[in-house]
Amino acid sequence: MKFKAGDEVTVLDDSFNGRVKGYKKDKVLIETTDGFELLFDEKELVKITNTRDMASFFSNQSLGSVLREKEEPKKRSFVKEKKVKGDGFVLEIDLHIEKLVPNKRGMSNYDILTLQSETAKRQIEFAIKNRMPKVVFIHGVGEGVLKAELDFMLGRYEGITFRDADYQKYGLGATEVYIKQNPNR
Secondary structure (H helix, E strand, O other): OOOOOOOEEEEOOOOOEEEEEEEEOOEEEEEEOOOOEEEEOHHHEEEOOOHHHHHHHOOOOOHHHHHHHHHOOOOOOOEEEEEEOOOEEEEEEEOOHHHHOOOOOOOOHHHHHHHHHHHHHHHHHHHHHOOOOEEEEEOOOOOOHHHHHHHHHHHOOOOEEEEEOOHHHHOOOEEEEEEOOOOOO
């Protein structure tokens, strides 16, 4: 066993850190700095003892560049860009929890909804910042809790309109967001 309870770790291919809580089967259970409990393979984690250790681990890169790279949002499998005739790129974000975390075991419904909402907020702000005219959130049908949360969040933004996405393409479980671009920005 490479890690012990209390070890500070960082996730290699993602932008978050956490503290090891223990092992479940052959996976490492960590609690992220945001309070989520997630499971990872040992090879996906790096122990942080101090910055000098990290610097030696990434000897061919400066520590600053490695940390900056970790902070920049990476393209994730739940984001697809599609070219639609006349629309330019359409950012599609699948908010199903299976697309956001490798394993949802140990997450409460509140944790899941919070992660989905924060992902949607990050993506809509990314789209606004990058002047994308249209975004599609795929949320599924279910009980309608995520859709209601999404509608509430989107209603708080100026210059955004939204509606149910194209039924033929997405079924009932998607919301299409249009971002009015301000030419003075």
